[in-house]
Amino acid sequence: MVEAAVEVQGVVVKYGEVTAVDGVSLTVPRGSILALLGDNGAGKTSLLQVCEGFRGPDAGSVRILGLDPVADHDALMPRLGIMLQSGGVYPWATAGEILRLFASFAARPLDVDMLLDRLGLRKFAKTTFRRLSGGEQQRLSLAVALVGRPELVFLDEPTAGMDVGARQTTWKLVESLRADGVTVLLTTHLLDEAESLADHVVIMNDGVVAATGTPAELTAAAGIDLLQVRAEPGLTLAATLDVKVTEESPGEYAIAGALDTEAIAAVLGWFAAAGAQVTAVNTRRRTLEDVYLALTAGATR
Amino acid sequence: MTTGTFTPAPGRAPLRAILRRQVRMELILTARRGEAVVLAMGVPLLVLLGAGLTNATNVPGDDRLGYVVPGVLALTVMSTAFTGQAITTGYERSYGVLKRLGASPLTRPGLLFAKTAAILCLVLLQVVALGVVGVAAGWRPDLAQVLPAIGVTVLATAAYCGLALLIASLLRPETVTAAATLIYVLMLAAGGIMFAAPDLGSAGYFLLPLAAHAEALRDTLTAGTAVPGVIWLSLTLWAAVSLTAAARSFRWE
Numbered sequence: 313m314v315e316a317a318v319e320v321q322g323v324v325v326k327y328g329e330v331t332a333v334d335g336v337s338l339t340v341p342r343g344s345i346l347a348l349l350g351d352n353g354a355g356k357t358s359l360l361q362v363c364e365g366f367r368g369p370d371a372g373s374v375r376i377l378g379l380d381p382v383a384d385h386d387a388l389m390p391r392l393g394i395m396l397q398s399g400g401v402y403p404w405a406t407a408g409e410i411l412r413l414f415a416s417f418a419a420r421p422l423d424v425d426m427l428l429d430r431l432g433l434r435k436f437a438k439t440t441f442r443r444l445s446g447g448e449q450q451r452l453s454l455a456v457a458l459v460g461r462p463e464l465v466f467l468d469e470p471t472a473g474m475d476v477g478a479r480q481t482t483w484k485l486v487e488s489l490r491a492d493g494v495t496v497l498l499t500t501h502l503l504d505e506a507e508s509l510a511d512h513v514v515i516m517n518d519g520v521v522a523a524t525g526t527p528a529e530l531t532a533a534a535g536i537d538l539l540q541v542r543a544e545p546g547l548t549l550a551a552t553l554d555v556k557v558t559e560e561s562p563g564e565y566a567i568a569g570a571l572d573t574e575a576i577a578a579v580l581g582w583f584a585a586a587g588a589q590v591t592a593v594n595t596r597r598r599t600l601e602d603v604y605l606a607l608t609a610g611a612t613r
Numbered sequence: 614m615t616t617g618t619f620t621p622a623p624g625r626a627p628l629r630a631i632l633r634r635q636v637r638m639e640l641i642l643t644a645r646r647g648e649a650v651v652l653a654m655g656v657p658l659l660v661l662l663g664a665g666l667t668n669a670t671n672v673p674g675d676d677r678l679g680y681v682v683p684g685v686l687a688l689t690v691m692s693t694a695f696t697g698q699a700i701t702t703g704y705e706r707s708y709g710v711l712k713r714l715g716a717s718p719l720t721r722p723g724l725l726f727a728k729t730a731a732i733l734c735l736v737l738l739q740v741v742a743l744g745v746v747g748v749a750a751g752w753r754p755d756l757a758q759v760l761p762a763i764g765v766t767v768l769a770t771a772a773y774c775g776l777a778l779l780i781a782s783l784l785r786p787e788t789v790t791a792a793a794t795l796i797y798v799l800m801l802a803a804g805g806i807m808f809a810a811p812d813l814g815s816a817g818y819f820l821l822p823l824a825a826h827a828e829a830l831r832d833t834l835t836a837g838t839a840v841p842g843v844i845w846l847s848l849t850l851w852a853a854v855s856l857t858a859a860a861r862s863f864r865w866e
Contacts, residue, residue, distance in 0.1 A: 364716060366866065390625040390718040400713030402705070404645050405638065416634040417718040419624025426618070460718070463621040492617035 315378050317342045317464045317495035318363060322372035325358045325519075332358035334519040335372070340464075340512070345486065345496040347510035349503070351608065355519040356499035357397060360468055363497065364394055377464060390418065393462035393494075395453045397469055401441045407452050408437035411459055418460035427455050432481060446473035454482065458489075465489065467498040471505060483509060507600045515607055522607040530603050539567040539576060542592035543583055555579060571595075625718040632727055635719055639731035643701075653697050654739050656801070657689040661743060664807040665750055673809050676835065682747035682754075683830030684806035689739045690766060691804075691823050694732045694773035696797045702728070702781035703789035706866070715865030725860065729774045736770050755837030762833040765840055768848040769826040775855025782862045818847040 318340035325333035333355040340346040348356045362369050365381030365388065374381055379388050401410050411428065415421035428434045431451040436444060444452065450473055457465050470486070471479045486509055489496055500506055506513050507527045515523040515530075523530060545562035555569030557579075567579055576595075583590050625631070643650060664670050665681040672680040705711050714724055748754070781789050801807075804823035818825035825847045829840045 366712070366715070386720050389716065389720075391621075391623040392716070394713075394716040396709060396713060396716070399709030401708070402638070402642055402710055403708060404642055409638070409641070413634055413638050414717060417626055417631050419626050420622040422618070430618075456713070458619065460624075461619065461622040463623055488617065489619050492619040492621075494619050494621055 315342075315375075316340060317377060318346075318497055319375040320359070320363065320372070321374075323359065323362055323369040323374060324371035325355070325362055325367070326370045327358075332519055333362070333369075336516070336519070336521055337372075338514050338521065338524070340495055340497050342463075342495050343490065343493050344511040345490050345498065345509055346512045346514060347506035348497070348499040348514050348516055349501065349506045349604065350499075350516035351501055354516040356516055357468055358519075359516070360466055360497070360499060364392070364466055390460060391463050393457035393460060393465035395457040395465070395467045395470060397472070398449075400453060401449070401456070403442035404440055406438050406440050407433055407444065407448075410441065410452065411455055414456045415459045420461055421459050422461055424459065427459060430481075430485060431455050432478070447475055447478045450474055451478060451482070454485070462494065464495045464497070467496065469499055469501070471500070471502065479505075503600045503604055513600070515604060517608045523603065527600055531600055538596040539571055539579060540592075540594040540596065541565045541567065541579070541583060541590060543588040543590045547583075547586060547588055549582065549586075628723070631719055632723060632730070635723065635727035636730045636734070639727060640734060643731070643735060649697060649701075650735070650739075653692045654689060654743065657685045657692060657739075657743060658746065660688065660801075660807055661685040661747060662750070665747070665752075670808045672807070678747065678750060678752040679835035680831060681807070682744070682750075682752040683834050684804075684827040685747070686740050686743055686766075687769065687823055687827035687830055688801060688804070688806050689743055690736050690769050690826065691773055691800060692797060693735050693739060694770045695777045696793045698728065698732055698774055699777035699781050699793040700786075700790050702778055703784070703786035706781060706864070707786045709866075712865045721860075721863060721865075725778065725856075725863070728778070729771060732774055733767070733770055736766070740766065754834040756834075757837050758833035758839065761840045762830055765826055765829040765833075765844065765848055768845075768852050769822060772822055772848060772851035772855050775852065775857075775859040778859035779855060779862055782859065782864050815843045818844055819850070822848060822851045 316339045318338070320336060320338045323333055323336050324331065336355070336359055338346070348359065350356050361367055362374055363376055363381060365385050368382045376388060377391055381388055408424070408428070411424050415424050425434065428437055431454065433448065433451055433455065436448055441449065441452070450470065454467065454470060457467065471482050474482060483505070486496060486498070498509070510527060513525065513527055513530060514521055542563055543565065545559070549557045555567050555571065555575060557565055557567050560566050569575065580590070580593070661682060664672070665678050674680055715721070744754070777793070780792055784792060800821065800823045804821050805827050806823070813820065818828070825844045829844045832838045832840055
């Protein structure tokens with residue numbers, strides 16, 4: 313079996329008395345996209361720092377492409393593409409100069425002009441970094457991460473500060489990375505970003521993993537569908553079914569609970585048995601947002 | 614899998630190419646902040662003309678320019694390799710530039726080497742420019758001992774680079790700027806540039822690298838004599854200790 317691109321086992325990261333990451337384990341298979349989803353302060357960036365080798369974990373172990381990111385730093389760096397959350401570029405250098413500099417560090421770099429085009433930065437090639445907008449700076453940082461044709465890229469909030477168009481461009485680019493066999497580990501607090509890009513989502517909350525799975529698994533986990541039925545008002549529903557029924561407005565019933573096919577059939581059978589005239593049936597699939605809020609609401613505020 | 618645009622093909626460019634490009638970038642950025650270069654030479658130039666051509670200060674001996682010009686050359690080396698370098702590196706850290714370079718195939722020794730090499734280029738340009746001004750003002754250097762003069766200058770540059778990177782690693786950028794400027798002014802006053810350094814005998818050479826370097830340049834370029842062994846020893850020690858300390862304490866963040 314091919315070894316995973318990222319193997320994180322029980323990692324703890326402490327800043328003095330504060331524990332930013334408290335025993336996180338995760339695996340990123342080669343050629344896949346994993347999104348670390350969480351609010352600010354959830355520990356995403358701290359975990360990324362450990363994966364990038366900027367610091368060692370206080371406990372646990374990290375293997376990146378089979379190597380130790382601290383001890384094997386020099387061997388690992390040419391194989392990684394790293395996009396930091398902000399800054400990281402000489403303010404008085406132009407976008408073109410920066411990208412060419414990092415391209416010159418690589419054995420087989422991408423074509424700089426092609427990359428500038430792909431990210432809509434061609435017209436800023438001669439603009440100094442400090443004169444670029446926040447979104448343009450982000451796109452340049454992404455280009456810097458990719459120019460060396462890495463096997464694995466770490467993107468820390470890649471679309472933060474981007475407008476809608478730039479975000480779409482970036483998402484398309486990340487999808488073509490996967491299509492071309494690059495492994496991606498990204499952090500985000502945008503649910504739609506995680507849902508549309510990621511093969512695997514790890515939801516972090518207060519330094520621990522709150523949930524993990526594919527976006528579909530997370531949204532389809534037991535009891536997260538909602539059934540809405542329209543019928544005559546005022547029906548008193550039997551408590552025999554293992555679901556929670558509320559009449560939200562006259563004639564509008566909301567049924568929540570473990571709604572697999574059998575349960576839905578039983579609910580509708582009950583309406584039929586009661587002689588009710590059912591005029592509409594809706595299922596509402598929970599979104600990642602519902603899952604996320606349910607997981608993080610209790611702990612945060 | 615078909616080959617696409619982003620199909621991984623990682624690898625490090627040859628080290629020489631990496632270093633050449635990084636040195637070039639450091640020099641381009643320095644040139645772009647031309648005012649900093651002028652400023653780094655401005656004070657030494659004022660000292661050269663002020664103390665060299667007037668009797669504003671008392672200097673030992675009869676050859677005023679022969680005393681002042683080598684001191685000014687030593688001062689400009691310190692100004693560029695220590696003060697300028699420390700301030701620049703402090704800000705590069707706060708901008709996250711060092712961290713970004715740390716996450717690239719440029720290694721830590723690669724970055725330290727590139728910074729030192731870029732500074733050596735600058736020092737060469739500045740020393741030649743100030744030397745020409747000195748000669749125009751009437752200084753007549755003895756070039757028989759020019760090689761040892763270059764040798765001590767390289768050692769002094771390395772020592773200052775180490776010190777600059779050291780304080781840039783230990784302090785916040787604002788503090789680095791204040792500390793580097795203060796040390797510069799103190800050395801200008803006490804380093805035996807405009808007037809004689811405090812007479813501490815050989816111990817002075819170990820305490821004040823600027824005084825040691827200035828004295829070595831006077832011995833070689835003005836008097837045409839060899840560099841005293843104690844100065845070689847002092848500057849070698851300063852370079853070795855400061856570079857080791859800098860490499861140990863160096864932080865990307």
